[in-house]
Amino acid sequence: MQKLKDEIIPNQKLSKELLDNLNKQFEVAGPDQVLLWGFRTFGTDMVLGTGFGPSGMFLIYRLWELGLEIPIFYLDTLLLFEETYELRDRIEERFDIDITRVSSDLSLEDQAEKFGDKLWETNPNRCCHLRKVLPLRNYLSDKKAWITGVRRSQSERRRDTDFVEWDPENEVIKINPLANWTGDQVWGYIRGKGLPYNPLHDEGYPSIGCIPCTQPVDSEEPEDERLGRWQGLEKTECGIHLSTQKNGS
Ligand code: SF4
Numbered sequence: 001m002q003k004l005k006d007e008i009i010p011n012q013k014l015s016k017e018l019l020d021n022l023n024k025q026f027e028v029a030g031p032d033q034v035l036l037w038g039f040r041t042f043g044t045d046m047v048l049g050t051g052f053g054p055s056g057m058f059l060i061y062r063l064w065e066l067g068l069e070i071p072i073f074y075l076d077t078l079l080l081f082e083e084t085y086e087l088r089d090r091i092e093e094r095f096d097i098d099i100t101r102v103s104s105d106l107s108l109e110d111q112a113e114k115f116g117d118k119l120w121e122t123n124p125n126r127c128c129h130l131r132k133v134l135p136l137r138n139y140l141s142d143k144k145a146w147i148t149g150v151r152r153s154q155s156e157r158r159r160d161t162d163f164v165e166w167d168p169e170n171e172v173i174k175i176n177p178l179a180n181w182t183g184d185q186v187w188g189y190i191r192g193k194g195l196p197y198n199p200l201h202d203e204g205y206p207s208i209g210c211i212p213c214t215q216p217v218d219s220e221e222p223e224d225e226r227l228g229r230w231q232g233l234e235k236t237e238c239g240i241h242l243s244t245q246k247n248g249s
Helices: 016-029 031-045 054-066 082-095 108-115 124-140 183-193 199-203
Strands: 046-049 072-075 099-102 145-147 164-167 172-175
Touching: 016 031, 016 164, 031 046, 031 054, 031 145, 031 172, 046 054, 054 082, 054 183, 072 124, 082 099, 082 199, 099 124, 108 124
Parallel strands: 046 072, 046 145, 072 099, 145 172
Antiparallel strands: 164 172
């Protein structure tokens, strides 16, 4: 494997110059090189977060094939589709791995009592904050880096995503190995390898999150891959990937 020109060591101060150099090299290196660099740098203090979308499936498979045994987790809002939980089970069985469940201590009943019924309708930002942002922050508090499946092509708001960036919300390094991949590339790989994926994608759901905030869409190839999430609202992000939005959003 070709050695990268710049290696960083954990706790090293990340200068903008260092990040820029790494990101420049990763632009042509490919996702495996990013994952291998992350593992050399952070070891098992690096974790993968997934919502079991196509990018997550790709990354789980690549980690498995490269033999990089790092913790994999998902955010369980208690509002996920049955198909998503079934996919989690299938992945665990196929790759012989345990996927860590990260969830809020706040039950849906307590949330309704405290903030009102159907908070996802009355105040979806608060709902996401309670059920996703805070549990994530808590889980990452003793980690050094997390890998995500965020890609530039997923939406306008993600167009500036870097491969390696500082995540100020969670105070860890955020690694996006698929930053410059398209949806077609990811799906081509999944189909080519026969990897499992959420069957709801075949029923018109380009992006799959919580049941109350996910809708199918008409278009077979939607321009925005995250179409169908929080339909009718300006909201397009749950808040866990805000650090990738550098365009002032
Ligand atoms: S996606 Fe919807 S239901 Fe899920 S946490 Fe956010 S607002 Fe709540």
